[in-house]
Amino acid sequence: MNHSPSNNVVVSAMISQERDIALIDELRGADAETACVEFKQNNADPDRIGVLCSALSNSARIEDKAVAYVLWGIDDSSHNVIGTTFSPDAQKVGNQDFQFWLAQLLKPDIALSFRTLQHPDGKVVMLEIPAATSAPVEFKGTAYCRIGSATPKLSDHPQRFQKLINNLRPYRWEKENAKTYQDADEVLKLLDYPKYFSLTGQNLPDHKAGILERLEADHLIVRDVGGRWNITNLGAILFATDLGKFDSSLARKAVRFIAYGGHNKSATVTHRHDGVKGYASGFEGLVGYINGLLPVNEHIGAALRESRPLFPEIAIRELIANALIHQDMTIQGAGPQIELFQDRIEITNPGDPLVQPDRMIDLPPRSRNEMLASLMRRMRFCEEQGSGLDKVVMSIEVYQLPPLKIQAEGGSTQVILYGPRSFAEMNRSERVRACYQHAVLKWLSGEKMKNSTLCERFGIDKKNAAQASQVISAALEEGKIKVADPDHPRAGYFPFWG
Structure with a gap:
């Protein structure tokens, strides 16, 4: 059966009304008023309501509840629905609309919601008050709390004030x-x-x-x-x-994948996949789909030729998982995007990085979404400890690819994984970045980067070791690495922070 938009709105309103009535009955079922609920009949004193908003908002956070309520039309002792004459929409304070007046005097701003409901037993007005989020909520410059049915100043109860401060956490999407x-x-x-x-x-x-x-x-x-x-x-x-x-x-947080038939976005789109499933439900399918599209590169191993994907599979997996975990979920209308070009793959997620791009390989990850990160690690989508970028960079070195590029761009974080290019085809900035990342890997293993290890990383023949020396000199000049022992400059190198 198809519903028109207007019918859908009506159905949604009916469900909302049904839920609100069920909520009222559940709140009435409590033995007494709690720290997060107040019952009234017709008391509409503006200042009293303002004090209650402050007290209940702060007490909800103290009790680790998301919201608190004031209900008009409920008997205080029996909790029976007796109806009310209070009408928040018609209420005035002087010449001002009551709700506007109230919002001006509550700081920080909280999204109050007045709703008038026709309960089977009579009219009920419900005020939904969000718990304090960033600081104690004040009314006319004073913060209140709830103790029994009393609403004393929060400052007179230091233990409650401290618990409130402890419970004030950043927004958890x-x-x-x-x-x-x-x-x-x-x-x-x-x-x-x-x-x-x-x-x-x-x-x-x-x-x-x-x-x-x-x-x-x-x-x-x-x-x-x-x-x-x-x-x-x-x-x-x-x-x-x-x-x-x-x-x-x-x-819109679903993962979007686009493959291009060339080196930029003006090329023909050859494949497109807009995710439908949740990240965990669709992860293996997405990674498998992308790996199935990757070109195969012929690699000459120690004894025979072998075919392997253009990019290391572990790098694709870890970089996608990191993009899902570390994105800023509060940015509207944006989600992770994966773009495959003929010579590279770009993985972009909303939100500036919380760790400097140069330090993502060695520093512990910081995530805006700790619950998401914890569960995805438990399900083994990504590294249990660390960001997994060390394994990504290690796999890049094994494949002797150009270095990973991580950049903050226009309120987003982008990671670029490049396809095969020889040392001669890399520019100076790529060589220096590869040198720095190699030094980080060595430092994480308790070793020093040396000319010989950098030659191996780039696939430079020993007779051409001077090429690696030139890269090391450029990295020293740009401050990306430092001499590990000033008394023995050729004994090895550390990353600049090591």
């Missing part, structure tokens, strides 16, 4: 909801749960409750009200059967 109020069957349709159990090495339970329990334990889903579930961004981005069934902002 992974924990936000991608879909809300889904029943169990819908969750299991939207998520590739068999792949989750396979990749994490767990036996697949033979009942829904066991499946949902494990998905919840890894923060892929969280409990909603009325026995329903929310799918987190983490769950969707990793295990969606179809990212198109989620919000467009999430769907």
